Amino acid sequence: MIEVHQLEKRYRDTVAVRDLSFSVPPGVVTGFLGPNGSGKSTTMRVIMGLDRPDTGTATINGRPYAELRHPLREVGALLEARAIHPGRSAANHLRFLAQTNGIPLARVDEVLDRVGLSEVARRRVGKFSLGMGQRLGIAAALLGDPGVLLFDEPVNGLDPEGILWVRNLLKGLAAEGRSVFVSSHLMSEMALTADRLVVIGRGALISEGTVEDFIATTAGTSVRVRSPRTAQLRQLLEAQGASVTDDVEALDVRGLDAAQVGEIACAAGIALHELSAQTASLEEAFMSLTSDSVEYHGRASASPVPTGRQAR
């Protein structure tokens, strides 16, 4: 269980995270979603005790990271893909970590086997591909068999097979009763992996809840209506409790489904030129939610495309 409470973190002039509260319960995969630069990595570093928050708290199983006696046995993290000395072998990297927390050295071979790196255990990490480096990072996270796991963009640089492997690994870890917290800037990836979502933009919480809730409340469904008597139709729909917005010669209706809109129009004798249910994809929902909070827009692109540097 990870609990973040009213967290705020500033780096000189920039506010990386502000008033952020959420929790990561055991037994499910919680996706941490936000555009690049939205504060995901900062939040994870604060949870891991690497960066000190200006205000607020982040606790693991009820205690701040610094108070954990054997942190690696309670929390495992993949924070940066290749934050490993290139001259050291994979086995030796895991060995020194195991030694600090009194983890039996036999565990090193176990986790290397689990991530499929047994055959290259003695090879220097500098010779590893991006995907192998990522797998080694995951092995390090699993080393202490922790109940809480954090993964910062774990599928970056992986091939399709590797992505599928990570997806199944995360679900499997959650099914074993662990709290799994995974960040991504790709909604599509989270849609396939996560049960719950914590969405942030510009360091502030946008939404927290199940994936289903997220789709229902934000993507939602709307009905697109075109009619020669738009103004009159709008009044009728709003009288029925719908929220209506103008959308270039059409109305975008929320709160009523297509059938209800059609019935209302028919009863009033209003002709309809178009009546269609709009189901926004999860990706669109995410885009619309975070479009205001994307820090670095692509220049030639009208739609909000997250670009630029990694959050720090």
Next chain:
Amino acid sequence: MTTLTLGSTTPADLPVGRSRLIASEWTKLRTVRSTWWTLLAMAVVTLGVAAIAGSAVTHNWHTFSPVQRLTFDPTGITLKGLLFSQLIVGVLGVLVMSAEYGTGTIRATLAATPRRGRVLAAKAVVVGALALVAGEVLSFGAFLLGQSLLRAPAAHATLSQPGVLRAVVDGGVAVALLGLFALGLAAIVRHSAGAITTYVGVLLVLPLILQTLPTSFSQPILKFMPLHITNTVTSVVAVGIQGPSLSPWAGIGVLALDAAIAIGIGGTLLVRRDA
């Protein structure tokens, strides 16, 4: 966790212990090539200088003036190569800390051991121990190699002569203390290039700058410069060293103080700063 297989071999309630941390830091130190390259470089240069000095003096003894023969220090000259060990051990001490920042390993290290002061302390133990062993082996090795090449009529020294054993032992101690000083600098600076530059600056450049200043100003400071001290402690005959010097014990004390201050500041910053 259902799959938890730990705790059967280790007491689960022990905090991250000091001996475990030292074992971990030793694993880190011995599993990168730079450690062994720097030690090899120290050995080659230090022993090489001793061999060259010993045979060159033997060969050129007949050209020495009477005064030169009287003030010749057979101990000091064979330990001159330790200067290079003192420079190279700085690279070793710096890399132990700065390579973690350069590669990002520091995050894994500090996540495994949130008590950061202990991380630096464990590093100091392994760096200090390795540098002390290397320093003593090279100091004794250089002395014995050099003396074996100093043949009559040239004067040579033995460990039983007054002050000789102290000079040879201190030569190794100085190497260890400078390695610790470099470790502390790296904890402050956090970048390999910056820390090595600072280290070389303190050892070599600072004395050169001081020497351009008026003697009345520079001389009282010069005797506290690390290389001036190491030159003093590895000498038995105190001729040819410019200006006033600290006694060997005071000199070693100053080097130890330098190391303690650097590690103290570095440790404080390590605890306070974001990793």
